[in-house]
Amino acid sequence: MEINVRDVDLLRAFQRLTPYNSSITERIRSTNFAERSHTAVWTLCSLEARTTINRLGLPYGRKSMTVSPPECAFSHRDYLRGVVDADGSVGHTGQGWPFVSLTTAQTPRSWQRTCTTTAALHWIAKGPQPTH
Numbered sequence: 001m002e003i004n005v006r007d008v009d010l011l012r013a014f015q016r017l018t019p020y021n022s023s024i025t026e027r028i029r030s031t032n033f034a035e036r037s038h039t040a041v042w043t044l045c046s047l048e049a050r051t052t053i054n055r056l057g058l059p060y061g062r063k064s065m066t067v068s069p070p071e072c073a074f075s076h077r078d079y080l081r082g083v084v085d086a087d088g089s090v091g092h093t094g095q096g097w098p099f100v101s102l103t104t105a106q107t108p109r110s111w112q113r114t115c116t117t118t119a120a121l122h123w124i125a126k127g128p129q130p131t132h
Contacts, residue, residue, distance in 0.1 A: 001042045003085075008040040020046035 031037045088102040
């Protein structure tokens with residue numbers, strides 16, 4: 001898990017709550033969004049933990065086209081926050097209107113489930129729209 005270094009205390013909290021071996025490292029790099037991005041990375045070093053997380057629905061490896069909301073009870077707000085943190089942005093248009101933008105490779109079915117989750121939070125979900 002990689003987040004802005006200013007939030008490294010969140011990763012340290014995860015590390016304390018997790019009974020598995022893990023590490024937190026920092027890196028500075030250039031990204032599409034910033035010339036200098038300083039992030040903290042939490043690496044969980046346990047096959048048992050990874051297997052459990054995978055059974056809960058998080059696929060192995062880099063970004064996946066099959067990620068969708070969990071089948072079990074979960075916090076819709078927290079799920080949506082994670083989706084936006086991973087694949088989107090929040091901001092204001094040039095005219096001052098707030099926006100949430102998502103770019104995803106989710107399949108139409110999993111995207112529909114994400115939209116349904118979003119609508120449950122009383123957001124206006126426009127649905128998938130391809131960019132050209």
